[in-house]
Amino acid sequence: MAPPPPPWMAEAARRWLEEAGATVDGSGHRAFNALPLTGVRVSLADGGRAVCSLRVPAELTDAEGRWHPGAIAAAADDVCAAAIMSVEGIIKVSVHYDISYFSPANLHEEVELDGRVVEQKGKLTAVTVEIRKKDSGELVAIGRQWMSATRPKGPRHNQRPCSIAMDNDKSPSPSSPALAAAARRWLENPCDSLARSREHAAGDAFNAAVMPGFRVSIAEPGRLVCTFRVLATVTDAGGRFWHAGAVAAAVDNMCSAVVYTAGGVHVFTVNQAMSFFSPAPLGEEVEMDGRVVQRKGKMTAAVVEVRRKESGELVAVGRQWMTSTKARPEKKNGESRSKL
Numbered sequence: 001m002a003p004p005p006p007p008w009m010a011e012a013a014r015r016w017l018e019e020a021g022a023t024v025d026g027s028g029h030r031a032f033n034a035l036p037l038t039g040v041r042v043s044l045a046d047g048g049r050a051v052c053s054l055r056v057p058a059e060l061t062d063a064e065g066r067w068h069p070g071a072i073a074a075a076a077d078d079v080c081a082a083a084i085m086s087v088e089g090i091i092k093v094s095v096h097y098d099i100s101y102f103s104p105a106n107l108h109e110e111v112e113l114d115g116r117v118v119e120q121k122g123k124l125t126a127v128t129v130e131i132r133k134k135d136s137g138e139l140v141a142i143g144r145q146w147m148s149a150t151r152p153k154g155p156r157h158n159q160r161p162c163s164i165a166m167d168n169d170k171s172p173s174p175s176s177p178a179l180a181a182a183a184r185r186w187l188e189n190p191c192d193s194l195a196r197s198r199e200h201a202a203g204d205a206f207n208a209a210v211m212p213g214f215r216v217s218i219a220e221p222g223r224l225v226c227t228f229r230v231l232a233t234v235t236d237a238g239g240r241f242w243h244a245g246a247v248a249a250a251v252d253n254m255c256s257a258v259v260y261t262a263g264g265v266h267v268f269t270v271n272q273a274m275s276f277f278s279p280a281p282l283g284e285e286v287e288m289d290g291r292v293v294q295r296k297g298k299m300t301a302a303v304v305e306v307r308r309k310e311s312g313e314l315v316a317v318g319r320q321w322m323t324s325t326k327a328r329p330e331k332k333n334g335e336s337r338s339k340l
Contacts, residue, residue, distance in 0.1 A: 013086035036074035048117035074245025251318035
């Protein structure tokens with residue numbers, strides 16, 4: 001039986017979560033972790049498990065006043081990293097994760113994130129995170145993540161793997177160019193919301209944070225391409241690379257926008273899968289190419305490929321299912337709750 005990890009690892013994991021908003025290297029800017037972990041309170045960080053809670057603040061909501069799925073993914077990424085730190089003593093980087101959404105959490109609602117290490121294979125560690133409403137225990141989302149002690153190596157510069165191909169039999173139906181124009185405006189100015197309701201005037205802060213200076217080069221039905229430079233506000237705790245959670249949040253917004261271009265429907269994220277191939281350093285110009293690839297009833301699948309603009313090196317690929325119908329909450333009676 002392996003000996004228990006030294007106590008300093010648990011303390012380091014707790015401190016890392018609680019001090020996520022600390023400035024980076026005395027530079028005066030706060031790491032991206034400060035945003036999705038706004039107001040976090042840690043109740044447990046020990047032996048491969050991290051549990052914390054927060055009340056959903058306005059700056060983490062979408063345009064309808066609900067916890068933004070990109071903010072959920074970013075917070076889950078950080079909790080997974082802390083769970084690993086509590087047992088290994090190091091912060092690992094994301095290689096792949098998959099997150100499924102079950103019910104929305106509203107503005108000011110208290111939620112709990114429970115991350116656990118479930119498997120280790122060499123330099124790779126698998127973690128799961130379960131997110132629930134604090135009062136009712138209602139399931140909000142479940143994430144599964146592989147993280148590595150070394151950053152993934154990207155493909156050679158002359159390779160372009162995983163290119164997105166549209167299935168002609170499943171292409172989106174013809175749409176008005178006005179929809180593509182609206183999506184372009186939103187990506188370039190997140191305050192120009194696509195949402196039907198602006199009652200809460202919410203969502204602008206988080207979207208603006210994860211889409212800093214987006215410039216759209218292609219906007220057509222079923223496809224969007226945009227570029228931007230990685231700013232310090234979306235970097236990791238070391239201030240060196242684009243934060244994996246910020247990448248995922250930007251991909252989520254790209255998927256929402258590209259699905260909108262294909263039908264003018266406001267959609268909600270059901271599942272997001274992200275694979276990370278190489279890091280994008282601070283100041284690097286990146287390009288995001290999003291396309292609608294499939295439709296099944298009210299469900300639409302979109303894929304976003306993220307590359308370094310100059311070299312074409314692959315940074316990440318996101319695959320997402322979205323629906324025009326909000327996720328239904330769990331039944332309170334007669335349904336068991338999974339504990340990962």
